[in-house]
Amino acid sequence: MDYKYSKETSNKRRPKKRKFGGNQFTSKKSTASTSASAKKLSKNSDFEVNVDQTLSYCIVNFGLFLVLQDILICKMCKKDIKFSKRAEKGLGFSLSVQCKCDYEVSIPSSPKTNQAYEINRRIVFSMRLLGVGLHGINTFLRFMDIGKRFTEGTYYYLVNHIHTAVKGVTQIVLSTAVKEEQDENEKAGNVKNHLAVSGDGSWAKRGFSSLIGIASLIGKYSKKIIDISVKSSICKACEKWCGKENTIEYSTWYKDHKDNCNANHDGSAGAMEVESILEMFKRSKSLYNVWYEYYIGDGDTKTFKKLLDVSPYGDEVIVKKKECVLHVKKRMFKRAKDAKKELTQLKKLKSTLEQSGKNTTKTKGTNKRASAKTEKTAQLTNTVMQELSTFYGLAVLRNANSVDDMRTAIWATYYHKCSTDANPQHTFCPEGTSSWCKYRKAEADNTLHQFKHPPALHEEVQSVLKPIYDDLSSDDLLKRCVGANTQNSNESYNGCVWHFAPKHLFSGKKIVEIAAWCAACKFNEGLKPFLKIMEVMGITIGKQAAEFVQRSDEARVELANKRSSMTSKENRTTLRNIRLQENDAYECAEGIIYGPGIAD
Secondary structure, eight states: OOOOOOHHHHHHSOOOOOOOOOOHHHHHHHHOOOOHHEEEHHHHHGOOOOOETOOOOOOOOTTTHHHHHHHOOOOTTTTEEEEEEEEEETEEEEEEEEEEEEEEEESSSSOOOTTHHHHHHHHHHHHHHOOEEEEEEEHHHHHHHHHHOOOOHHHHHHHHHHHHHHHHHHHHHHHHHHHHHHHHHHHHTOOOTEEEEEEEESSSSSSSSSEEEEEEETTTOOOOOOOOOOEEEOOHEEEEEEEETSHHHHHHHHHHHGOOSSSSSSSOOOHHHHHHHHHHHTTHHHHHEEEEEEEEEESSSSHHHHHHHHOTTSSEEEEEEEEEEHHHHHHHHHHHHHHHHHHHHHHHHHHHHTHHHHSOOHHHHHHHHHHSSSOEOOOOOHHHHHHHHHHHHHHHHHTTOOOOHHHHHHHHHHHHOOOOSSSSSTTTSOOTTTTTHHHHHHHHHHHGGGGGOOOEEOOOHHHHHHHHHHHOOOOHHHHHHTOOOHHHHHHHHHHHHHHHHTTTOOOOOHHHHHHHHHHHHHHHHHHHHHHHHHHHOOEEEEHHHHHHHHHHHHHHHHHHHHHSSSHHHHHHHHHHHHHHHHHHHHHHOOOOOOOOEEEE
């Protein structure tokens, strides 16, 4: 073949402009802003699997074989052959090739593992990753006219295999995460095996009546799951024996069932988180030879109080509390929202008193003339409350190593919002041209004569907010905020779990455990552990599955890096504030149209 071609053709094939691929400076910058996902997935080389490049499945109408039998003949007797299905189970079957000369051969439609079709394990596991169970699989098969439906016995037999494989791989994932956390903890100047962990719980059902719940612990530095606990207050097998507890048959059955009973929690749904985290603290020494010295919690449950009361490590290590700064930030919004309700009630009371004639017309006229002369003030709208909450959170995050600096920055935001042209209160605001305070910035630029303050908070608003700022800037609270610890990773993990076991469908303890363990594998190491799980189950890994895992993990890192960039964060904040302002405008124009008893 002649590889020469004309200059014209060569120019067409050559790109017009070289794309910039980065240099030493851009690579340093990108490394510094790498997301948590990128850092975690860069170390997942322990889950390499064997890939069969020839393996590939496809959906074929069985009528194809009926066509083939009309055009093919037996190689032995040169007579017609016949194709048929044998030993059909789920998606698997044996393709039987028969001839009149008694020649017969059976070809399995998929590889076999312990005399079971691999394809059945593959589809049950794949559907489980999509949050689909027995009913969903059978619905899919029926509408696609594929194979035979799965019976409950077959399905739960396969689920047990999946449960065993997922548990084994997850133990490796969690052990690896603990070792990484110990190394990072030592680098930070702490005792290697005295860890700081964040904990949080979640429930299979919204509200406080859930029968199943989960809890997780995540290392402060590695941001990886290091332990999981699933609690269930229900066991379907035990329910079948309800009312027969005093029989000999029940006693015989329960002896074998006791160790495998799914009900491992006796108490309220809210207590599941508390009991789960306490259980994980107690087993940290036996599992990993580590102590959880610091607990990062949200304050929504009495978990820390329980840890103090029980003292899982005795006098050896006293567990200490660290606050999730993002949940502390939410307290500002909640307290401000409560203050807004209080102000609304006071205004309604004043309006009622005025209408009842307790204020004279003359007094009203005086008040109107006085109000016309006063400066415009800001009310406690959703936008203002969101700003106060955001400013409070930034004050804590930007001064995470000093309680005094935190307190100064917190009060700076309060007095900043109270400032007017007549009474500027920017003593605590940072100085200089790079200050977030526009007044201080104008001061540094010598343009104060041009500066105009935005409307300050109304005096009534100031009076109800001041006690809130007093409470949320106390020494005790701010000391627990040192280090800027968060529970974000736990909440992200919780969302991942319920993708595998959707809340709108009931799932038993074993299914939720599979979901929790799969979520931990994905959260810590990406999708590679899923291939390892399949390999442990005896499933052959094909080229397409391996390529999909590689592309998915790369896409996850790319998306996470994009979302972690400052530009992306600023855009999300701007959009959120715009929506809040729109909602405030609607509420102002429409009035309150939704609420308990509003129609009375």
